[in-house]
Amino acid sequence: MLHDNHGRRIDYLRLSVTDRCDMRCAYCMPEGFKGYEEPSLWLSFDEIERVVAAFAHLGVQRLRLTGGEPLLRLGLAGLARRLSALPGISDLSLSTNATQLARQAEGLREAGIKRLNVSLDSLDRERFAAITRRDALPAVLNGLAAAKAAGFSPIKINMVVMAGVNDQEIDAMADYCFEQRFILRLIETMPVGSTGRSTGFMTIGPIQERLRARLGLIDGLIPGGGPARYLVSPDGRFSVGFITPLSQHFCDSCNRVRLGVDGMLYPCLGDNGRLDLRSLLRYGCSDPELESALIEGVRRKPLRHEFTEEPGKIVRFMSSTGG
Numbered sequence: 001m002l003h004d005n006h007g008r009r010i011d012y013l014r015l016s017v018t019d020r021c022d023m024r025c026a027y028c029m030p031e032g033f034k035g036y037e038e039p040s041l042w043l044s045f046d047e048i049e050r051v052v053a054a055f056a057h058l059g060v061q062r063l064r065l066t067g068g069e070p071l072l073r074l075g076l077a078g079l080a081r082r083l084s085a086l087p088g089i090s091d092l093s094l095s096t097n098a099t100q101l102a103r104q105a106e107g108l109r110e111a112g113i114k115r116l117n118v119s120l121d122s123l124d125r126e127r128f129a130a131i132t133r134r135d136a137l138p139a140v141l142n143g144l145a146a147a148k149a150a151g152f153s154p155i156k157i158n159m160v161v162m163a164g165v166n167d168q169e170i171d172a173m174a175d176y177c178f179e180q181r182f183i184l185r186l187i188e189t190m191p192v193g194s195t196g197r198s199t200g201f202m203t204i205g206p207i208q209e210r211l212r213a214r215l216g217l218i219d220g221l222i223p224g225g226g227p228a229r230y231l232v233s234p235d236g237r238f239s240v241g242f243i244t245p246l247s248q249h250f251c252d253s254c255n256r257v258r259l260g261v262d263g264m265l266y267p268c269l270g271d272n273g274r275l276d277l278r279s280l281l282r283y284g285c286s287d288p289e290l291e292s293a294l295i296e297g298v299r300r301k302p303l304r305h306e307f308t309e310e311p312g313k314i315v316r317f318m319s320s321t322g323g
């Protein structure tokens, strides 16, 4: 079992399989971003499998593939198949922007990915293009239709709420998710990178109360182990989650660490601490040495982020850590 120095059990790994992306969401990546990692520094599929197997041996059961845009990593379904077959891994999920999902949904579902989170900040084509700097809403909606047909369940829609940008669309997004049977999650912008700091932050507590009243929602719980607080309709057909890292942080119950495509282990999204697993792997470490490094890396997890006290602390972009 992995525990940090603050008594939290860590059983969830978010694995970035690429730092590349075909979008440039305003809160995530700068428009002219050119700082991608060299492919020779990406963990290979063999290296990824070895690290995930070591995590699983130490009690990590849940794994999410993310990025960057994970569907841009060639052979992703093959990797997913290998990871979902590892002893101990009981839950394999994926975060994607869905631009490439129409072609890949079936293969990814067959490879053992069951749950899907899709970024979708607007249903208005022009606003979507302004936020993501890509005119890709039709491709994303096709991707979502393919994901439904392939049998992913649940499908969660992640909407980063930005004051004056898309906050007027929350009701429309809730209606769309209700119709489609998707779970909606509203997310506060985190000050990760200059992009995360420059995008109309707003606290989503008041939205929670407004939606509760408008839709007659009640407090609920959705399995998944994440930080969202949920409201559900009394018949259970609609759920909306609220992810409030700033207005109501949830660090006490944090159960996860992140692994970058370059093999850096990040114990906390809101901290600059990291541990270089790639060097260890490429120097030929033994399995016990690798596991000792994971135990040490997890121990270093800080008690909480300091997004409010030190908003300028994290200079790396969300796409490079694996959001």
Ligand code: SAM
Pocket: 021, 027, 028, 066, 067, 068, 069, 070, 095, 096, 097, 117, 118, 119, 158, 160, 187, 188, 189, 190, 191, 192, 195, 196, 197, 318, 319, 322, 323
């Ligand atoms: N490209 C995939 C996607 O967009 O779902 C996976 C990676 S993306 C970094 C994962 C999640 O991080 C997305 O839901 C995105 O909205 C969220 N995200 C990125 N930057 C953020 C920020 N500054 N604050 C809050 N959420 C952010």
Ligand code: SF4
Pocket: 021, 022, 023, 024, 025, 028, 029, 067, 068, 069, 097, 119, 318, 319
């Ligand atoms: Fe790409 Fe996802 Fe970041 Fe948007 S949020 S730029 S889709 S990695």
